[in-house]
Amino acid sequence: MPRKREIPAPAEPDTLDLIVRGGRIVTPEGVHDAELGILEGKIVRLAPEVTDRTHAELDAAGRYVFPGIIDAHVHFNEPGRTEWEGLAHGSLALAAGGGACFFDMPLNSEPPLLDAAGLRTKRALAEQQACTDFALWGGLVPGNLDKLAGLRDAGAIGLKAFMSNSGIESFPRVDAKSLHAGMKRAAKLGLLVAVHAEDDALASQFTNAQLAKKKTDAKAWLASRPVEVELAAIRQATEFAGETGCALHIVHVSSPEGIALIEEARAQRVDVTAETCSHYLLLTDKDVAKLGAPAKCAPPIRDEKRRLALWDDLRAGRIHTVGSDHSPSPPDLKTSPNFFEIWGGIGGVQHGFQLLMNACAATADKDFPRLAAVLARNVARRFRLDGRKGRLAEGLDADFCLVELGAPHKITAAELWTRHPISPYIGRTTRARVTHTYVRGRAIWSDGNVSPGSPKGQFLNPEI
Ligand SMILES: NC(=O)N[C@H]1NC(=O)NC1=O
Ligand SMILES: [Zn+2]
Ligand SMILES: [Zn+2]
Structure with missing residues (x-):
């Protein structure tokens, strides 16, 4: 039996840490315009408009918000x-x-x-x-x-x-x-x-x-x-x-x-x-x-x-x-x-x-x-991590990326973050580009750069 997970209480009296504004939310069921409210690493709001007070906002207008x-x-x-x-x-x-x-x-x-x-x-x-x-x-x-x-x-x-x-x-x-x-x-x-x-x-x-x-x-x-x-x-x-x-x-x-x-x-x-x-x-x-x-x-x-x-x-x-x-x-x-x-x-x-x-x-x-x-x-x-990960939904970890469909971009060896710049995709063009990646509400990757002071990763256990 999967262990029961605690869903954080609604953040009514609190100020949110972050609101992701104006993006197109992608779920397995479809794509819709909505905003995410994030507190202490979790998604606590997913609504057409999040009206809570917040310490920070991320503008996702014109982008897809992908899990x-x-x-x-x-x-x-x-x-x-x-x-x-x-x-x-x-x-x-x-x-x-x-x-x-x-x-x-x-x-x-x-x-x-x-x-x-x-x-x-x-x-x-x-x-x-x-x-x-x-x-x-x-x-x-x-x-x-x-x-x-x-x-x-x-x-x-x-x-x-x-x-x-x-x-x-x-x-x-x-x-x-x-x-x-x-x-x-x-x-x-x-x-x-x-x-x-x-x-x-x-x-x-x-x-x-x-x-x-x-x-x-x-x-x-x-x-x-x-x-x-x-x-x-x-x-x-x-x-x-x-x-x-x-x-x-x-x-x-x-x-x-x-x-x-x-x-x-x-x-x-x-x-x-x-x-x-x-x-x-x-x-x-x-x-x-x-x-x-x-x-x-x-x-x-x-x-x-x-x-x-x-x-x-x-x-x-x-x-x-x-x-x-x-x-x-x-x-x-x-x-x-x-x-x-x-x-x-x-x-x-x-x-x-x-x-x-x-x-x-x-x-x-x-x-x-x-x-x-x-x-x-x-x-x-x-892999039995669905009590925490995998979807943009209230109660789950605020893991997401912003995807832009823009002008065609040619992939170069210079943009690779891997140790060795070897990839079969060098020279290909792509309109889809990930501009931001967040893990548990913290930016790891933003505007095409590594975020300064990125937090470290957490070990995930299957829910046995
Ligand atoms: N050892 C290893 O990583 N093998 C991987 N490489 C690959 O092309 N197929 C594999 O299974
Ligand atoms: Zn392999
Ligand atoms: Zn293999």
């Missing part, structure tokens, strides 16, 4: 690989793109987060470094079954397992047996399991076929991970979820065929949800061939037909959450004549979500509500 984005899938890589990104850089880039919370993956930090002690270490670092709120994933690997209860008690948001090689030695993939046992235990503990769904045997087989032909370019790499690789893994994971009763989240689904399999399992009452990532909605295989390393990820980016079909899935509610899978690396790991050797991972946390808004700019009143669902409300719900 603070909750990115359930980032690799900020601290501790251990801070030089790849780090919590400070990563969370700033997230905030610059409208994000108010992130869930950090258990890899590629070193050591990976596989037990309660690891969680406490990363939590302490993030409390010092992150400018947004955060939750932490624990890892599920062969051999850490007896650490799962400790991870749950320390407040892990869920467990993450790789069904194929993760590219990180210290984070081995789960074989069928360890995945099944892990999901059985997770079900007992009330922990959700997220899987990177690519079948290892099939991926190796297709990879070897390309390498045997001495093909090592981007096209060969795409051919080494066809959709079947993803589908075989989704089939196995959903079957295990049905057998064990474990809540399952398939991360970075790259294909409409994958979404269809998840829909089938849901129809059989399997507790499974689908995440896709901004890059699968924004890029195609042609972009991978053109852009090269910045657009390499696994599962790989698919063709235009599949990209458009994923948008249909998103609009129809068959995609439940959209994350960034932000997984950058230093430039030297992104440069090799052999595409197979290049680090697989896209650094898109700053612009991916804005570009989704941009893609919906012409139909904002119809499509922004859908984005508010997959980028905030659904994430909070799936």
Whole structure:
């Protein structure tokens, strides 16, 4: 049972801390003109006009007020690989793109987060470094079954397992047996399991076929991970979820065929949800061939037909959450004549979500509500944070961003807040721009700049 949350008493005799004036409020139900009144980090008023006294006002006229984005899938890589990104850089880039919370993956930090002690270490670092709120994933690997209860008690948001090689030695993939046992235990503990769904045997087989032909370019790499690789893994994971009763989240689904399999399992009452990532909605295989390393990820980016079909899935509610899978690396790991050797991972946390808004700019009143669902409300719900986060509503944390649909802006490397200025979106133009991001009523990002004296992020516990 979710714990009961206290809703702050109406601020009748008080002066509000902030009123957000004149914006267009985006909720999963629609877009409407309204104002927000904020007191002590919470939304205490949501009304066509807020008339209370206030210490400060934020002018949102002509802008959309969007719920603070909750990115359930980032690799900020601290501790251990801070030089790849780090919590400070990563969370700033997230905030610059409208994000108010992130869930950090258990890899590629070193050591990976596989037990309660690891969680406490990363939590302490993030409390010092992150400018947004955060939750932490624990890892599920062969051999850490007896650490799962400790991870749950320390407040892990869920467990993450790789069904194929993760590219990180210290984070081995789960074989069928360890995945099944892990999901059985997770079900007992009330922990959700997220899987990177690519079948290892099939991926190796297709990879070897390309390498045997001495093909090592981007096209060969795409051919080494066809959709079947993803589908075989989704089939196995959903079957295990049905057998064990474990809540399952398939991360970075790259294909409409994958979404269809998840829909089938849901129809059989399997507790499974689908995440896709901004890059699968924004890029195609042609972009991978053109852009090269910045657009390499696994599962790989698919063709235009599949990209458009994923948008249909998103609009129809068959995609439940959209994350960034932000997984950058230093430039030297992104440069090799052999595409197979290049680090697989896209650094898109700053612009991916804005570009989704941009893609919906012409139909904002119809499509922004859908984005508010997959980028905030659904994430909070799936991970049991909805008593505090995910919507613009009275009683919840005042997490929001202001989005402007203005003149086309060309994205430059210089505007990236990530540690390394590598992004597949450099050179793209966007009309949608996040001008402000607030977390619990405090500005993190305002008018295109980091707010001075930004508060630090808070650790989020699922409401078990
Ligand atoms: N280890 C890691 O971050 N892997 C991520 N990169 C990527 O492209 N897909 C992933 O799962
Ligand atoms: Zn993955
Ligand atoms: Zn990932």
